[in-house]
Amino acid sequence: MSETLFDPTLKKKKKSTKSKPAFVTEDEPSSGAKSTPASEMDDLSLGDGNEFEFKKKKKKSKSAAASAVDDFEAALEQAGVPNSTAPTNVADDVETVKGLEIEIGYQAPEGAEEVSYDKMLDRFFQILRENNPEMASDRQGVKYKIPPPIVGREGNKKTLFSNIKTISNKMHRPTEHVIHYLFAELGTSGSVDGSQRLVIKGKFQQKAIEGVLRRYIMEYVTCKTCKSVNTRLLKENRLYFLECNSCGSRRSVQSIKAGYQAVTRDARKKAHTTT
């Protein structure tokens, strides 16, 4: 076998009778191997082309960076000799420094300070928790709780969100604002029925609504500085601001934008029938 493997030239000239099956089995993978690199190459070149035309600058910067790295490495190699000498010097320095420390006795208070930082931090939080538990509560994992949204089906195409009023009250936000956000995020529309329940067009799971509400809370309820939810939403000349009641910080929040809405067949049909 070793001979046959070793002499591919023989194989090409003439196929020997006895080792023929062996060659056949060998031929197949080799041909496969030949074909696969080609296809891979094609794929690669295609991919390269794609990436290249997506953004031309990227590639250049990459190669430039790579060359820079190479240069740096070369420089490092060149600097290899001085490097080897450097550590010994450093060690000497350290030794001298240590001697100085011992002589002067300067390091001791600083080291003590370093150790005490953690203790001081612990103590700070302990005091904070004792005096005003509200501020440190979120760090303790006591989470802001809102009742889970009660979501049901109305008919075949609509979703009923029955406790939106209580949820928005709990968040201290106007119901309209929450509704507006929900519609913008879900890309639908809907209405509020007689008993303050929200009717949303389209089928939505309870989990989906919950996720959107969670994002609403992240964006429009929690204070980014202290993570408190004790906040209020202010509107000042068309801009919305979130002001924190517990730490007084203030940040601007995006107004809700529905963004692009694809025209569905339903909408087209509706437009057609109305006109």
Next chain:
Amino acid sequence: MASLDNLSSFDPFAESGDSKTQIANQIHIRCQQRNGRKTITTVQGIPSEYDLKRILKTLKKEFGCNGHINKDEELGDVLQFQGDQRQKVLDFLTTALEIPKTDIKMHGF
């Protein structure tokens, strides 16, 4: 020296300006329900230095779905795909186009 460095690295007022600019060129991936359990994915705000047609073509092939470019007067060109392709679009934008995740916003449920 150290204190100076600290001061320069943290500017409490820089954030609001940053987010303002980010809002303008953020990419929004949305999902809209159509009739029944069918959905549409829209991708809004891909920077103009990318060739939308080429992206569309590759994504259509990758996702195995149809899609097209909608030209919106206000929002520019919007990619639209059939079905919920949000996660896949996000993966593509972050890996192939190397757009930072903070510039992309996923909407919907």
